Amino acid sequence: MERAMEQLNRLTRSLRRARTVELPEDNETAVYTLMPMVMADQHRSVSELLSNSKFDVNYAFGRVKRSLLHIAANCGSVECLVLLLRKGANPNYQDISGCTPLHLAARNGQKKCMSKLLEYNADVNICNNEGLTAIHWLSVNGRTELLHDLVQHVTDVDVEDAMGQTALHVACQNGHKTTVQCLLDSGADINRPNVSGATPLYFACSHGQRDTAQILLMRGAKYLPDKNGVTPLDLCVQGGYGETCEILIQHHPRLFQTIIQMTQNEDLRENMLRQVLEHLSQQNENQYLKILTSLAEVATTNGHKLLSLSSNYEAQMKSLLRIVRIFCHVFRLGPSTPNNGNDMGYNGNKTPRSQVFKPLELLWHSLDEWLALISAELVKNKRDATNITSILLKQKGPDQQDVSSTQLFDVVSSETNRTVSADTGDSKIYEVGSTQETYADCQDVISVTANRLSAVIQAFYMCCSSQMPQGMTSPRFIEFVCKHDNVLKCFVNRNPKIIFDHFHFLLECPELMSRFMHIIKAQPFKDRCEWFYENLHSGQPDSDMVHRPVNENDILLVHRDSIFRSSCEVVSKASCAKLKQGIAVRFHGEEGMGQGVVREWFDILSNEIVNPDYALFTQSADGTTFQPNSNSSVNPDHLNYFRFAGQILGLALNHRQLVNIYFTRSFYKHILGIPVNYQDVASIDPEYAKNLQWILDNDINDLGLELTFSVETDVFGAMEEVPLKPGGASIIVTQENKAEYVQLVTELRMTRAIQPQINAFLQGFHMFIPPSLIQLFDEYELELLLSGMPEIDVSDWIKNTEYTSGYDKDDKVIQWFWEVVEELTQEERVLLLQFVTGSSRVPHGGFAHIMGGSGLQNFTIAAVPYTPNLLPTSSTCINMLKLPEYPQKEILKDRLLVALHCGSYGYTMA
Template sequence: MEFLKDLAASLRSARTVELPKDEKAAFYMLMSMVIGNQYRSVSELLSNSKFDVNFAPGRGHRNLLHIAANCGSYDCLLILLKKGVNVNQQDVSGCTPLHLAARNGQKRCIDKLLEYKADVNIRNNEGLTTIHWLAVNGRTEVLHDLFAYVPDVDVEDAQGQTALHVACQNGHKSTVICLLDHRADINRPNHNGWTPLHFACSHGQHDSADILLRKGAKFVTDRFGKTPLGLCLEGGYSETCSVLLQYVPNLMEHLVTSVRSEKIKEADYFKVLKHVCSQGNEVADRVLMSLSEEASMIGHNLLSVSSNVEIQVSCLLKCVKVLCKLYSHVYQPPPSPTTPTTPKGLQGVMRVSPKATQVFGPLEALWQLLADWLCLLKLEFNKDNNQNNKDNNKDNKSDSHNQDSKEHTQSQEQTQENSDTPDTASAIVGRDCNQEVDPRSCDQEGILKSLCVDQDVVGVILPRICGVVHAFYICCTCQHGHPQMTSPRFIEFVCQHNKELKLLVARSPEVIFDHFHFLLECPELMSQFLHIIRAQPFESRRRWFYDNLDTEGSNREIIHSPPNDDDVLVINRERMFYSSCEGLIKQPLDKLKRGLAIRFQGEEGMGSGVVREWFDVLSREILNPDYALFTQSADGCTFQPNSNSAINPDHLNYFRFAGQTLGLALYHQHLLNVYFTRSFYKHILGIPVNYNDVASIDPEYAKNLQWILDHNIDNIGLDLTFSVETDVFGAMQEVELKPGSASLPVNEKNKTEYVQLVTELRMTRAIQPQIDSFLSGFHEFIPQALVQMFDEFELELMLSGLPEINIEDWRQFTEYSGYDENSPQIQWFWEVVEGLGQQDRVLLLQFCTGSSRVPFGGFSHLGGGGGPQKFTISQVTYQPQLLPTASTCINLLKLPEYPSKSELKERLMVALQCGSQGYAMV
């Protein structure tokens, strides 16, 4: 009968009526019921069993009371309490049921636990008590009822933090007020000396900070000298900083001097000061003037030689950048399109606004100090030159002759210095470098004398001067008010100190990349330093090129999973050229710069491998003679714009598209399987062509030009004039090489000019519209100021990579998955590759990586979807007739375990011939 009774009860309740004898199984059965607050079922099961309600299995060591308190299952919690469960039992982290109920704000559970003598003072492993848990989560309504049980509202956790600390950190305003109303210590420090105000400021809780300051919180430093203001600045919490300044106005000085802190980022610092300046022009003027004075102090300290150069340069540049950004934000001096051009002779005294003069006035002393230093360095350079000349002359000449030579050298140098210095330069920096420096007005001479005799004076001061020059440029640009133009004042400064700056750069060329960014924005100045820049290592210039290519700092990446379909270029393989052209026109430039997402119509694959193939195929398609855009040069390998491309009525738009394609590839560092003539690369770089370039399109004609230059052509009957006949679609036309020169004869005196003009006609004028259209598209992505730092050979290297595939380099930078370098299949694979011709090697490279070119730097610089990605060969289980496959996005070749070298080679060649293009998801 008992069995039937239990059976009926089980069927009616749709569950068992008895707990399993195994306590762990019983616990987990009850746990699900407790979570759902199925108190009747829990009550019945517990009443019919001997289950230990304190049983706490698993790594968490939580019993059923922990579960009920955590979930707010009040009825189950009451049943467990009546069953005699240990109300203060702690889990593995030291938390009691009361802690869990407090953390989740389970008020009814808390009240009942307190009724059953739950201890509010028990600490978990981190020292947190119940009041801490309530404060952490802002359970103010429960906190009020708990104070009757809490003997010390300032009870500390293991780090010395009170409930007020954590409430301020998390910004629970009502909880903060409640704790303060119950006499929580408003200035109590934790073990590191952080007060509640520190916690509020460290997390930007401006409301909590306002409450604390209104209640009388003190502004103090912690054990390590950190202040609440410093914490605000490190986090960029502008509103909280404003609250601090409202209650403690004298913090303004500390706010400005905080620019020296290495821990405060420029963007965060600017954000805070921008908010402070929004309170009105009076506050803004105070901030700007203080920043200007601080920048001047930092700069003077930097030029004192005794300071840490890296730290001081960084501080100075941060200070002036923030100063200029703030000035532009507050006053926004708009460039007037109607402003008349300043006469050249007056550029040095160009008018600036009174406000700019006021704000940047404190820095004038620093700029004067910079000019004085450059004057002293000129003296040092002259001394070195004179000494070198003297030493050299001692070996070859008598003393009297040596003296004459020395005077002659000095005279030459003086003449050169005078010619390099513009007449208006003294109006810019206030002193001519040819004047003697007054020791009473500056102390640089004393500094020089104080340096060790063996110490390299120029080496010590060089990075400091360059840092101040950088700061001077930033300030001049801001004061000038025309961001699209380089400040005339700065141009005059560089012209006046041209010789010294060039000598500094010659001593330490890397300063160009660190501080001479102004060269990129001023063609006049770039032309003076371009030969020095081009003399620097290619890799350094290449790195500087990409560092400055995207001034807005957007990430250049290949989008694998684009945010929406509008960002995907869907390309029709059958109409590769036209489809790509139409797609690029529709995409905004900023989107194309941020990243590329390509999918071929009817194919599923996407990713970096698809993008690489698109560039590779499209670059070859642009050279398709059907479009008449480019013609093959005499060497059969390179291409030149077609002078007769007008046969295609839309040819100039297509040249612009070709320029966009090459510019986009260079921007995203994708190599193209295309090579142009040296003369065309020169056109891209702005380098003049010469008669040697003619050989690429007409070798025999180039030889004839060379013959003219090598021989006297007077009286040999050539009868040449400064005009040539050209074939334009079958009609011969006479073209003058220069206006009115059709009858001007070519002779020995003017033959060099003739050769240059006829070269420009053949190589430039004949295709000028095509070049201009191409460059209009190319410069949408690649500024002329940046690309001109390379020569034509380097540009080809950046666009097309290494011309040969080095098997040893490939093998050296290959990784293996499942195989190792001694596996038979790997040995056979490399033997097969070494036996391949160049064309098949290119096919293999494209099959594995999606590109037929090796990047600059070799195979160690192969790139994948997320950055550098080495070529990898992965083991695949052998099956008869199974071909190798590849994942081009990660440069992975999946090579089956072929039983013989012959089968491996056969299967590999089939894969190369049939599968070097096309994508599908497997």
């Protein structure tokens, strides 16, 4: 029996030796053998390896110089951690960043490891290199259950890190409510500032931690700014933290007025202010009304300051419009109550909510007085209505206070013994006498008040509109404009820029626009274009013309061999809002994308729209322009296609892309809503137009023409009698009514015959271009906007071309190139332009205004080393022609023409 036991023991020892791996003798190698076992908490294997080894358990390794105890604490390997501690591992050893194992256990929430380290006398008060202790780490992560165990070992709960931040600061910043309560219960200083003067409440507000701020305020936290004067409320408003602002106001009611006054601070983002006030107004009806009334009072004060000529116009104007925008935004939303429906006070005097406008009535009354006084002076000065030199401005003297708007008027009579300085700085009163020099260089009222009054008018319009349903103009505002029509026109005539700066209401009210249209259309085309695009793209989140889609669904994937039908299908399914922001096009089976591909897509589609196969448009008499086909119904989908054609032209105009189509003047008039006249008939039937002209020029009473108010017209090859008006067949055309006859015939030929087609086209066009905006232009300007210049000016092309990669304008190859361009036909020049830029048209303003992938981009020619038979290539996104350094002009011309005729579509564009 004893012999058997001995054999068994020998066998066991032999097996143990066979499966045991001994540690290398050097610590560097040994530690990397042990580390994976410690990370996996394989304590038995670690114990066996350490049992007969001389390994130093405090050996520090790696770039951060950590021990195996750090590794165990970091990974939560509690059994290995206890083993190492028993072997003599130092629980307070600091790595290169100053972190002890306790720091790492606290950072990762390793509760058991923390408990064991504390048993072995780990020091909870040790700071790392950044001044962080274990309680900082627990507070950052909100590990309150661990903090309760640890805080009793802490000597100073307010120990600061390198930035002067305590555990309470970081807990407040991260919104850990129970952690904050634990620290406060442990004696943390609730008002302790860090190095920049930021208190725990400041940190809570900086990140919008509503509940944390509530706890601090309930426990008596003081409302203190930092060393730069930034307050907790400033931080809440800057971040748009409405809920936290609400808590602050509950504990410090005086802060309500502070928020209202903040609306005048142009350094604060307006959308954040809106967000805060929107939240506050949603709490209850009383709060909503209080906010609006307060905003109205501030707006009124700012409006009167703006009307005072001693104020800074730019600053006061921006402040007034900013406050009014916020006021109107909050007014439209309101709290979710039964009152927030039809009870919005559209008539301005029936509901309690309309009372919030009362403070503003003082401002509107002052505005009305100003305009009435100016109107009276205009009547007195009929001979020179735009230079009212008899109206002088009476400003404050050096020792006087600001005066109201009505006091600024002083019509100086011949008996007055003083004149007034209208200087931009402090104004002074000069006595007229032998020892005083008379100051006579006075500005008239309109010159110095037009901009100020126009800004207040804009504010008035915004307030009126906020009380109306969407899309309706306030009757009160229409009445106001009609009442002061002469003065407003005088303002605009004197300074047309007022229209673009302040009279945006004209775009939203056709009745008012008609009063000013002749003045607007007299403004430079460039100014109107800027106003057009400013209003067209206002409110869009991405104003860039180049839009990178966020996913594949935003890409318009079209087939080149059926581009019209496939484009019609994808555009009809796409989001209109996304198409307004930007377009991404890819041809099926091709990898190319970018602005060059978009331009090519528009160019091809513009040719397809007038493709006779679709029967949508017919050529005019001169063969260069197109008119809707009255017989387009031979195509069953013709109205859908007309709608699509309208969408493409609207999209092109929206994104400043040119289309390769020229329409008749009458069709441009249809787009603009301008009535056609008999002269427009010449584009489709010159002979008929001559006949109409003859009727107008001659007395037809005694000619025996026997014309009636009905005409024969071709309907699908058959002639039909069509009345021009009810009972027209029995109404004879006479000398007295011939003008009406000519107009009705014109409308029949040019409008009635194609009305369904026009309506379908406009339905698509107006999806992207509002009628109110496009009316800023006439038919000639619309053609320029849509199709660019009809001719290519080579001298302008040369003038606005850049050279790169070794070329300059004096190189022989460049001189040959421009000589070749001069020799090309107009069609070939168009092909060259399309080959390089993706578009066959030059924008209005010439080559200096060509767009590239990221904005304006000049036509560019880059040098490429020459090899035999090498063709020019292009990068359409950057409008670059890559031109080889050809040895002879003839070779250059030959290769260029091959590239143009083979590469207009589908050619590889680098």
